Amino acid sequence: MNQPVLLTREQQRLIDRELEPGEQLLWAAPARPRIFTAHSIAIILFAVFWCGALLYFMGSFFMGEPSSHDAAAEQNGMFILLRILFLLPFIGAAYALFWFSRQESRIHGGICAVTDRRALLIRRSRSTVIRTEWSGERLDGLDIRTRQGNRGDIILGIRELRSKNGTRIIVHGFHGIDNPEQIVDLLKQAALAAPPPPATEPPQPEWPRTADRTTRHNLETRLSPGETIRWIAPRHPSLFNPTTGFLFIFGLIWTTVSFGILTVPADRIEGDMPSFVVAIFGILGLMALSSPWIHRAYARKQYYLLTDRRIIRYNPGLRTPSIHTCCYSALESTRLSIRPDGSGSLDIDYTIAKAGGMTNTFTLDNIPDIRNTCILARQLATANDSRTPSGETSS
Incomplete structure (x- = not known):
């Protein structure tokens, strides 16, 4: 298939590194996934509402005039530090919401390529090369979702994520490419191609x-x-992953707040909480803080x-x-x-x-x-x- 030059030199070198010996490249072009989808718009709307409520809460939290009972306590920097640490998880959640709203377009982006053996989607995430490939029966029975301007999406895989709140469908494939009907013909040729002989x-x-x-x-x-x-x-295993990283940050904040309360004189705390209760919360925080090392020690087996x-x-x-x-x-x-x-x-x-x-x-x-x-x-x-x-x- 004769195609115009659609790739930069860096993109072409990225594809060449992923080709196996004897594999022939038939077509390649950058993907153009939608930035705004129904799922991402829902997350953005919730993120805007979350940030608005957070800003209102922070304004009343820091700018409100303290009563005479709290005036002395506000002079203590420990209380201000505890308030900031209390708000950090909520600020982190706001950042994570906006990050997740862009994640779907990121995973569908990259360079689309068709060889005589398989279909490839190659992208960079910082210094890591992420290669998604489909071959064999996955290239049969393809579906095309058309867009305006002779552009469309070629669906190569559908993933269903089921939970109590419903089912979320993630469509994998080539998003936003030109002339999708011609690319489907190339994919069917790759599906019929004989696989390379085993070593x-x-x-x-x-x-x-x-x-x-x-x-x-x-x-x-x-x-x-x-x-x-x-x-x-x-x-x-990595020491930090999304789960252990969250537990580590949660444990760090929880432990700091718990032991920070223990350093405050009891007569300065309204509704004096027993020290042993605070100590128990501190121990739970230490367990969450050490969760990355516990998980790695178990995963190494x-x-x-x-x-x-x-x-x-x-x-x-x-x-x-x-x-x-x-x-x-x-x-x-x-x-x-x-x-x-x-x-x-x-x-x-x-x-x-x-x-x-x-x-x-x-x-x-x-x-x-x-x-x-x-x-x-x-x-x-x-x-x-x-x-x-x-x-x-x-x-």
């Missing part, structure tokens, strides 16, 4: 030094008869495995170990995050038939050489005919 069968991997005899026994007993391990690595039949995540558990498996056919929809040092994460989207078609994600995070690990998984998928149900958890 030579890798040797049996060595067990990590952190794996003791009990862990090896638990893993080997959970393999199917005749199943062999082709790759194994311990989990290398988990292992990722690639066998000749499936992908496995081993969890030691608090009482009994368990495994979470994903079949290789789910590699038709993956998202690869690559850091400058070569490490990264692999997210595999699969559908749970027992849950009414809900989409879930199987993640291999913080893998030292994630690019070669992904290539090995694709090679094992090519040589594998197994149809183990995705997302099956067994003890």
Whole structure:
């Protein structure tokens, strides 16, 4: 397909680095996702209401004239510090709301590319390269959402996030591209293309030094008869992720406020709270403060495995170990995050038939050489005919 030059040199180099040996690029163009969607507008409206209420509360909190009883207390800088620390989580929530309103357009942005084997969406997030790819059956039965000016969206995957408040649908694919009908024809050609031949069968991997005899026994007993391990690595979790980071900040503020109250003389606090109650809240704050280190110590006992039949995540558990498996056919929809040092994460989207078609994600995070690990998984998928149900958890 003859196409005009739509990419900068930096974008072209970014695509060239993601192509496999012998893979041919058929088309590439930058995505133009919508900035404002129904979901983002709802978040922005709520964020504006939240910030308005927060500003009103801060004005009455700091600018209100204190009564004679509180005048002496206001002179103490400790009370002002405690008030500021109390408001920090609400200010952080306001920032997070505006950040989430732009997140949907960010994940759909990047460079769209079609090769003779697959479809790619490549974008940068700071220094990390995030590559989403679709291949095989994922490229059949595509849907097009047209826009004005011969532009449209090509839907390559739909993810459903179900909760008590309802179902949110996230549409993945190529957003805001020109001539989508012509691109669909190229995608169908890629779906019919034969996959690359599998590489030579890798040797049996060595067990990590952190794996003791009990862990090896638990893993080997959970393999199917005749199943062999082709790759194994311990989990290398980050110290801070969205969950542990939030708990750390919450614990820091909670602990500071709790122990700050203990330093204030009892006669300066209206409605004197027993010290042991404040100490209990302080201990809870310390537990939240140490949650990143507790989570990392536990996660380091988990292992990722690639066998000749499936992908496995081993969890030691608090009482009994368990495994979470994903079949290789789910590699038709993956998202690869690559850091400058070569490490990264692999997210595999699969559908749970027992849950009414809900989409879930199987993640291999913080893998030292994630690019070669992904290539090995694709090679094992090519040589594998197994149809183990995705997302099956067994003890």
